[in-house]
Amino acid sequence: MFKMFLFSLKNLFSKPATLPEGTEKPKQYRGLIKYYEETCIYCKKCEMVCPPGAIIFTYPEDGSKRLIFHYNPYLCIYCGECVRACPKPGTLVQVEDTAPPATAQDKPNDLWFEVEKEAVESKKIWQEARRKKRNK
Amino acid sequence: MKGILFTFALLSPIIGGLIYGLERKFKARMQNRQGPPILQPFYDFFKLTDKRALQVHSFHSLMGIAFFVAAWFAVFALLIGPNILIAIFLHVLALLFFTAGGFSVKSPYSVMGALRELAHILAAEPILVFAAIALYLSTGSWNIEGILTSNTVPILQMPLLFCALVLTVPILLKRSPFDISEAHQEIIGGAEIEYSGLFYEAVYTAKWLEYIFIGVIVFLFGGSNYLLGALLVAATFLFVWLLDNATTRLTIHYMMKFAWGILLPLAAFNIFWVAIWR
Amino acid sequence: MGKKFVVPFGSQHIAIPEPIRFIFTTENEIIKSVSVDFGYVHRGIEKACMTRYKYTQVPYVVARVCGLCAVSQATAYCMAIESLMDIEIPERAKYLRIIVHEMDRIHSHLFAIAHLSEAAGYENLFMRVMRDREFVMECLEILTGNRIQADYSTIGGVNRDLTKEVYEILKPRLDELERRLYELKEIFERDYTLQKKWKGIGVITLEMAQKYNAVGPVARASGLATDCRVEFEYLPYKELDYKMVLYQEGDVWARNMVRLDETLVSIRVLKNAIDNLPEGDIKVKVKGNPKGEALIRWEAPRGELLYYVKGNGKSVLERLRIKTPTFSVIPVMKELYYNQPYAFVPDITISFDPCLSCSAR
Numbered sequence: 195m196f197k198m199f200l201f202s203l204k205n206l207f208s209k210p211a212t213l214p215e216g217t218e219k220p221k222q223y224r225g226l227i228k229y230y231e232e233t234c235i236y237c238k239k240c241e242m243v244c245p246p247g248a249i250i251f252t253y254p255e256d257g258s259k260r261l262i263f264h265y266n267p268y269l270c271i272y273c274g275e276c277v278r279a280c281p282k283p284g285t286l287v288q289v290e291d292t293a294p295p296a297t298a299q300d301k302p303n304d305l306w307f308e309v310e311k312e313a314v315e316s317k318k319i320w321q322e323a324r325r326k327k328r329n330k
Numbered sequence: 331m332k333g334i335l336f337t338f339a340l341l342s343p344i345i346g347g348l349i350y351g352l353e354r355k356f357k358a359r360m361q362n363r364q365g366p367p368i369l370q371p372f373y374d375f376f377k378l379t380d381k382r383a384l385q386v387h388s389f390h391s392l393m394g395i396a397f398f399v400a401a402w403f404a405v406f407a408l409l410i411g412p413n414i415l416i417a418i419f420l421h422v423l424a425l426l427f428f429t430a431g432g433f434s435v436k437s438p439y440s441v442m443g444a445l446r447e448l449a450h451i452l453a454a455e456p457i458l459v460f461a462a463i464a465l466y467l468s469t470g471s472w473n474i475e476g477i478l479t480s481n482t483v484p485i486l487q488m489p490l491l492f493c494a495l496v497l498t499v500p501i502l503l504k505r506s507p508f509d510i511s512e513a514h515q516e517i518i519g520g521a522e523i524e525y526s527g528l529f530y531e532a533v534y535t536a537k538w539l540e541y542i543f544i545g546v547i548v549f550l551f552g553g554s555n556y557l558l559g560a561l562l563v564a565a566t567f568l569f570v571w572l573l574d575n576a577t578t579r580l581t582i583h584y585m586m587k588f589a590w591g592i593l594l595p596l597a598a599f600n601i602f603w604v605a606i607w608r
Numbered sequence: 609m610g611k612k613f614v615v616p617f618g619s620q621h622i623a624i625p626e627p628i629r630f631i632f633t634t635e636n637e638i639i640k641s642v643s644v645d646f647g648y649v650h651r652g653i654e655k656a657c658m659t660r661y662k663y664t665q666v667p668y669v670v671a672r673v674c675g676l677c678a679v680s681q682a683t684a685y686c687m688a689i690e691s692l693m694d695i696e697i698p699e700r701a702k703y704l705r706i707i708v709h710e711m712d713r714i715h716s717h718l719f720a721i722a723h724l725s726e727a728a729g730y731e732n733l734f735m736r737v738m739r740d741r742e743f744v745m746e747c748l749e750i751l752t753g754n755r756i757q758a759d760y761s762t763i764g765g766v767n768r769d770l771t772k773e774v775y776e777i778l779k780p781r782l783d784e785l786e787r788r789l790y791e792l793k794e795i796f797e798r799d800y801t802l803q804k805k806w807k808g809i810g811v812i813t814l815e816m817a818q819k820y821n822a823v824g825p826v827a828r829a830s831g832l833a834t835d836c837r838v839e840f841e842y843l844p845y846k847e848l849d850y851k852m853v854l855y856q857e858g859d860v861w862a863r864n865m866v867r868l869d870e871t872l873v874s875i876r877v878l879k880n881a882i883d884n885l886p887e888g889d890i891k892v893k894v895k896g897n898p899k900g901e902a903l904i905r906w907e908a909p910r911g912e913l914l915y916y917v918k919g920n921g922k923s924v925l926e927r928l929r930i931k932t933p934t935f936s937v938i939p940v941m942k943e944l945y946y947n948q949p950y951a952f953v954p955d956i957t958i959s960f961d962p963c964l965s966c967s968a969r
Contacts, residue, residue: 195800198576198732202360211739212364220746222768224753245665273668273759274767361735438615442637442950506729507801513729513951518622578801579729581951 223290224272229263233285236261240276253316257323264309267293268302339409346538347371360575383527386435391529393431398532400424401539413472415462425451432521443520446511449582453589454501460597461495464488483553490600494593499570507577508585619648623727623954626964637950653969654928662923674966679712680908683761687842688915692902700888701765706843707881708760710874715744716909717867720961727954728805743785747778765891786875806861810944810956820940824911824933825866830858836907848880860959897923932966
């Protein structure tokens with residue numbers, strides 16, 4: 195009891211241990227994923243490996259090979275599996291920021307459900323377009 | 331003299347609120363963290379007046395308001411009344427209003443808190459009565475103006491009783507090791523749990539008035555030496571806050587044994603010694 | 609002869625942040641009968657792992673069963689799959705798994721000790737222990753990239769390596785933490801009001817522990833010597849000088865001291881592991897799908913964890929079954945409450961360190 199008494203008295207005259215606002219995160223903190231389209235070869239390994247399904251590719255209508263990358267920062271669990279699975283290093287990079295909180299006006303869920311539906315539908319249209327191109 | 335005491339009693343909720351804000355800041359610094367701002371109790375007051383008050387029944391809410399009014403009346407009686415012993419009994423009346431409010435609801439936590447509050451009253455009030463008797467014995471008057479202008483310094487004649495009084499302050503203020511009636515982790519606030527909105531604000535403010543009540547009684551032990559009185563008040567509060575941060579919570583049986591077995595004999599011994607030595 | 613009160617120690621309570629519900633019938637504040645109810649946070653994780661996730665994604669799902677024993681769950685699952693598919697992981701990966709595992713154990717035990725002090729009404733000690741726990745959280749953040757959900761073990765090894773600069777940052781922090789823990793141990797052994805509050809309360813005798821099958825620090829505080837790190841050889845604890853901690857009294861104070869002493873043992877094991885890391889890679893490549901069944905018993909911070917895995921050649925598992933340590937300890941908890949005053953209920957409950965999100969996955 196006396197030790198804690200003296201400890202409290204000593205703490206009264208020292209600085210508090212609270213970290214002030216705006217302290218930076220340490221290096222190599224796991225955060226969001228950034229995508230660079232120049233080196234991507236559209237193998238879709240990142241989409242197969244992601245545990246919560248935060249990466250989805252949608253297909254363009256003209257049947258070309260350049261797919262469109264969609265990433266949901268609110269579903270991501272920052273595990274880094276996509277970075278490790280990508281065969282071309284430098285395409286997917288993990289940075290140190292985390293996602294800011296979303297409000298109801300951003301509609302994060304509704305927009306993502308539309309992306310999921312569009313991925314399924316646009317794949318059929320894309321496969322049709324590719325078959326036509328091959329038969330030509 | 332009477333004018334100063336009257337204004338002090340009128341402003342006592344505000345001064346009590348500032349002391350409570352200071353206590354939270356000190357407590358946070360002792361635990362090595364930043365605390366809330368000093369004006370936090372007043373921000374709480376404004377927030378609580380904004381909330382919608384859900385009443386259980388009207389008797390319960392009436393007891394909440396009665397607790398606050400009776401406590402403020404007790405402070406008035408202490409500061410401008412004729413007799414400080416009457417002020418102590420009015421203080422007991424205020425606590426009994428609170429206890430009656432706690433018993434009138436069917437919530438188990440509220441009833442258990444009210445039962446424990448009765449144990450607090452039984453343990454702490456006799457020593458306050460003994461303190462009033464001690465002030466009479468050493469200065470010769472029951473009146474507050476007589477004590478504040480007398481020649482003798484009461485603490486020099488009654489040191490043991492002052493120690494017993496300082497150790498009773500945790501029981502009155504409900505701080506560790508004797509915060510049993512509002513044991514936050516066991517019965518979640520005790521008898522004050524069913525109040526909400528404005529009625530909770532009344533109970534919250536009545537607790538600030540306890541600081542003023544105890545502060546004035548401790549100040550009187552300095553007699554006409556106002557500097558000594560202020561020093562005693564500051565030292566008492568600092569000691570109680572340090573003790574709050576250095577002990578756990580004990581049980582009711584231990585509190586009763588401590589108050590009636592150790593503190594009361596100490597106070598009684600001091601009074602008999604002074605009375606016989608006269 | 610007083611009136612009988614029914615007091616709910618309900619699923620929402622200030623003292624325990626866990627959703628477990630007790631209904632006590634008390635008479636003059638002495639408890640006469642108890643009824644227990646849990647299962648409020650059932651999320652269906654086992655079913656999800658059998659239908660929706662591939663077996664390589666399951667470590668990330670299973671780590672989210674519990675917040676405080678996340679590393680243990682993921683490591684146990686990876687060990688189960690590795691024993692099923694006969695994969696041999698490199699030595700460096702084993703040492704790295706021990707390092708993160710022991711750090712997880714330290715921060716979980718410190719959290720339990722702080723929580724118990726707060727329930728006793730001693731807020732200053734709670735703040736002090738949490739401040740000391742920040743040292744371990746910083747170490748975890750630098751090594752794995754996040755404070756609690758480490759996402760560190762995968763099938764075939766670990767994800768990140770311990771480089772030289774990380775070693776330079778970790779060493780002084782661990783020394784500082786060890787010094788502070790020795791001071792804490794002195795306070796817990798000698799404080800007057802804590803001993804009045806905790807000694808002789810909630811006693812579990814050796815026969816009770818054997819009859820109701822207690823696991824973890826609860827069993828070791830009563831004298832029952834059961835510890836999976838000593839009984840099984842999945843990770844090299846014997847080389848790193850690990851010794852079991854046993855106390856004989858079995859009350860709330862003994863359970864607290866078991867956790868504190870285990871923290872000190874963990875720091876010693878951790879320092880030995882960091883100083884003697886063998887060279888090599890940290891991962892081996894995994895091909896194919898699991899086929900067959902495997903059973904693993906491993907030591908989470910709260911006791912023994914059991915994983916049963918069954919695969920049939922597809923990339924999605926056929927059956928996954930988890931038995932968590934708090935589930936084994938609930939029958940003993942229920943036995944202890946009879947004829948105790950109600951004032952001791954939070955202390956007894958929190959001294960078991962319940963983790964209900966594991967029990968009702």
